[in-house]
Amino acid sequence: MPSYRLCELAQRFELELHGAADTLITGVCTLQPGQPGCLAFLSNPKLRGQLQDSAAAAVIVSSRDAPNLPGPGLVAGDPYLAFARIAGLFDPGRMFAPGIHPSAVIDAAAGLGRGVHVGPNAVIEAGAQIGDDSFIGPGCVIGRDARLGACCRLVAQVHIGARSQIGDRCQFQPGAVIGSRGFGNARGPEGWVEVPQLGRVIIGDDVEIGAGTCVDRGALEDTVIERGVRLDNLIMVAHNCHIGEHTAIAACTGVAGSTRIGARCMIAGAVGIGGHLEIGDDVVILGMAMVTKSLPGKGVYGSGVPIAEARQWRKQVARYRRLEGTEQRLQQIEQRLGMTPPAGRQGDEKGDEQGS
Amino acid sequence: MPSYRLCELAQRFELELHGAADTLITGVCTLQPGQPGCLAFLSNPKLRGQLQDSAAAAVIVSSRDAPNLPGPGLVAGDPYLAFARIAGLFDPGRMFAPGIHPSAVIDAAAGLGRGVHVGPNAVIEAGAQIGDDSFIGPGCVIGRDARLGACCRLVAQVHIGARSQIGDRCQFQPGAVIGSRGFGNARGPEGWVEVPQLGRVIIGDDVEIGAGTCVDRGALEDTVIERGVRLDNLIMVAHNCHIGEHTAIAACTGVAGSTRIGARCMIAGAVGIGGHLEIGDDVVILGMAMVTKSLPGKGVYGSGVPIAEARQWRKQVARYRRLEGTEQRLQQIEQRLGMTPPAGRQGDEKGDEQGS
Amino acid sequence: MPSYRLCELAQRFELELHGAADTLITGVCTLQPGQPGCLAFLSNPKLRGQLQDSAAAAVIVSSRDAPNLPGPGLVAGDPYLAFARIAGLFDPGRMFAPGIHPSAVIDAAAGLGRGVHVGPNAVIEAGAQIGDDSFIGPGCVIGRDARLGACCRLVAQVHIGARSQIGDRCQFQPGAVIGSRGFGNARGPEGWVEVPQLGRVIIGDDVEIGAGTCVDRGALEDTVIERGVRLDNLIMVAHNCHIGEHTAIAACTGVAGSTRIGARCMIAGAVGIGGHLEIGDDVVILGMAMVTKSLPGKGVYGSGVPIAEARQWRKQVARYRRLEGTEQRLQQIEQRLGMTPPAGRQGDEKGDEQGS
Numbered sequence A, B, C: 001m002p003s004y005r006l007c008e009l010a011q012r013f014e015l016e017l018h019g020a021a022d023t024l025i026t027g028v029c030t031l032q033p034g035q036p037g038c039l040a041f042l043s044n045p046k047l048r049g050q051l052q053d054s055a056a057a058a059v060i061v062s063s064r065d066a067p068n069l070p071g072p073g074l075v076a077g078d079p080y081l082a083f084a085r086i087a088g089l090f091d092p093g094r095m096f097a098p099g100i101h102p103s104a105v106i107d108a109a110a111g112l113g114r115g116v117h118v119g120p121n122a123v124i125e126a127g128a129q130i131g132d133d134s135f136i137g138p139g140c141v142i143g144r145d146a147r148l149g150a151c152c153r154l155v156a157q158v159h160i161g162a163r164s165q166i167g168d169r170c171q172f173q174p175g176a177v178i179g180s181r182g183f184g185n186a187r188g189p190e191g192w193v194e195v196p197q198l199g200r201v202i203i204g205d206d207v208e209i210g211a212g213t214c215v216d217r218g219a220l221e222d223t224v225i226e227r228g229v230r231l232d233n234l235i236m237v238a239h240n241c242h243i244g245e246h247t248a249i250a251a252c253t254g255v256a257g258s259t260r261i262g263a264r265c266m267i268a269g270a271v272g273i274g275g276h277l278e279i280g281d282d283v284v285i286l287g288m289a290m291v292t293k294s295l296p297g298k299g300v301y302g303s304g305v306p307i308a309e310a311r312q313w314r315k316q317v318a319r320y321r322r323l324e325g326t327e328q329r330l331q332q333i334e335q336r337l338g339m340t341p342p343a344g345r346q347g348d349e350k351g352d353e354q355g356s
Helices: A006-012 A045-050 A079-090 A310-321 A323-337 B006-012 B045-050 B079-090 B310-321 B323-337 C006-013 C045-050 C079-090 C310-321 C323-337
Strands: A016-018 A038-041 A058-061 A073-075 A177-180 A185-188 A191-194 A201-203 A214-216 A223-225 A283-285 A299-302 B016-018 B038-041 B058-061 B073-075 B177-180 B185-188 B191-194 B201-203 B214-216 B223-225 B283-285 B299-302 C016-018 C038-041 C058-061 C073-075 C177-180 C185-188 C191-194 C201-203 C214-216 C223-225 C283-285 C299-302
Touching: A006 A016, A006 A073, A038 A079, A058 A079, A079 C185, A079 C191, A177 A201, A185 B079, A191 B079, A201 A214, A214 A223, A299 B310, A310 A323, A310 B310, A310 B323, A310 C299, A310 C310, A323 B323, A323 C310, A323 C323, B006 B016, B006 B073, B038 B079, B058 B079, B177 B201, B185 C079, B191 C079, B201 B214, B214 B223, B299 C310, B310 B323, B310 C310, B310 C323, B323 C323, C006 C016, C006 C073, C006 C079, C038 C079, C058 C079, C177 C201, C201 C214, C214 C223, C310 C323
Parallel strands: A038 A058, A058 A073, A177 A214, A201 A223, A283 A299, B038 B058, B058 B073, B177 B214, B201 B223, B283 B299, C038 C058, C058 C073, C177 C214, C201 C223, C283 C299
Antiparallel strands: A016 A073, A185 A191, B016 B073, B185 B191, C016 C073, C185 C191
């Protein structure tokens, strides 16, 4: 593992140095309990009390907390962001030696850039192009005519389907599948007929795709994931979707076909997003929400009824189901009292448009 | 890429030809903007306006739209279905050369039909049988004594577990897992005891299984997926389930153990279906529905409360939770007015049967 | 396949023998229709009627059902548990020959115990340690410095990430991913910055991980799964989670980061559990529940509104959405009648804390 003096880190990441400049940093740690020789950070004001007795060698803090530093430290505008950058120096996963393992199967008609690593039993098919300094881990499969940019990292057992286009500095966790067949089927007299999926998956620079996440290729046009997008594990992105730059989506969320999601959205886990919708820029969707309509504007959205003790839950469901009767009783009382229900609202049993 | 004259396509797919018979078709495209040399289709009446200025060389239309064709075309009873079939001619994914890659590991006691392709680093274990003209992509594993029919396509990194039985013309996307261990565990005095899962997975002809989808093998009997079924990505089918022919299930849906689903059902994405249920034929289930009871008949079903702006959502949840109080207030008013609530409904707080 | 006399099984598993001691058992079967030569079990009292005409050679029953045995049998305190143990004798999946396939790639700096099996095209990286009698199936990847205990079983195509620590007798189904990167990202001025995930995954003894299930490694501390835990397929366990011993989680459930789940919990399928929560011991959570708050105590919890016919569902949603109006009408009536709504409840439109 590498080590750095605190003043080197301050200089390299343009942070203000507090305390002993030659404090040696050999790793990173949590604020509590902290670890000797390691650098921690304080971002959440609620944890301020942990600063005094941390065992960390130094702590990254905001200028507000700098006076409270009990020892060496770095002052940053955004301590968590500074920590993220510095911690990258100590990440063993980012280091690798270029070279091609003899068990890898690379088609003669594939092209590899300089400094590429291809791990054991990886497969690179004809016409595929791998950019400089990319890491193709063990068991990965890069399909025919796929193109990866520079400095990509495919940890292991990743699938990049034929004709996919991947930008620079993208990262793929094990089991990610890019370019699987979109779910296009036409009903024929003797069952489903496969609609060939002739589009591609286009992924911009600096995208991360989590473990087991699947991105289907487009039917005729392409499925597009713009630069800077972060997809967590076990996410489904269906054919022809378009996800705008720097949008982050948490695990187990599914996006049905042809939906467009804007830039800088934050979508929590286990959200279901219907097909052919438009989600605008800067939309925040809370966990397990059921998105059945377009959400054009900036805003925070949620749905679903949170957990309750099971007996209580069953009673709630029963009350919910008899809301029709509850409304009728209300109406009868209003009639009896000669009161008028607000026009055009009550008794109006037309369905909502939330359907499908 | 192949090319066809429009009259050839008309003849081969039994469609009515409009316009220049020798229009050369070298691919397929969307109606808008369309692409020179390519064939598009018009199925949705709302898109009729796109017909006039499409750049497509020809368009497949219904007889109703035939008079509006601005140039060459094909007239079909179901334009989308005709398009699906024709587009298959231009699908590069369907073409492959037979042969066994030297890095593939095929047990001496496995049997391969004629015209089979086995890709790099694929593994075929003892006793497995692969039907004629099947494609086993790179990194696939075919377990002991598994049997695949003819013309199957395992794109890459698919797992077909030991003793699985697969029909003809089945297609498996990357990361699909067939025949994993069912989740059978008995509670013992010192923790869970594994209940061996000795059944198989039986899959009929013309089935498609999506990326990352898992089908567990049966405990004692078999998990059965009948012919023509379409499973999208990241679906879970638990042990002993039975899915009837031509049923289609969209991504992220889970089906718990021993549930039977009928034929020709259409089940949307992220649906949760409980165990030991019976879903009849031709049932349609909308996205994110929570299925806790059997659905014997043909019909359309849904559940869940769609998304709202988060502040509104929180208020809705609060109102939902105080429905008990709302009902009590109603009852007090009725008592005051000497009105009788409908018999046996109100105040009846017994749980529903929606349980578990 | 092996065969056993009924008296051998009685002795070995400490069960009471009924009927012919030398009844030969060559497998296990269901009670109905049963299978000659095979052993079935009766656990559910509702199936008692199936006992008389089962074709099974013998049946495991409780002492209450022993008098009704029509032929040979075994009497057990818990017939299902006894069956689970005996059926293990007939599980072909548990048998393997030690040895290393020539196509496996094992780094010179990896350590393998005695009796280990390494299948075709498996990859074991430098510093990894594999305990005695473990089975590493085809296509598995064991990362750098990972440590597996004795008698583990990795069926095929499993990923064990670098530095993961796995106990004895653990089982991993195909496509399981252990030690993928946690979803840690800091927002920078030019998009997301990766927060290095420097923790590990620590898994205790006797844990089972299902197909496609992903367990992320910790950010700075470790993700911990204690002994005896059972995870079904397609489950997501985010970074820094802690799952207590003997807890079982069904398929498609997701647990967000830093949540602690206690011991012996039973969590059904498709449950969403938020981050930074505390779930106590012996908690039962029903399927598709939305868990947005800590659940300290023993208890059964659920949420969600089960399925309804779609027209009815849409009406329910409309009524739910106009609950605000319903409450207002109620209040107007109460005012008219001079009745006081219960203090501090009604009209109080503050949001709930269920948020996320």
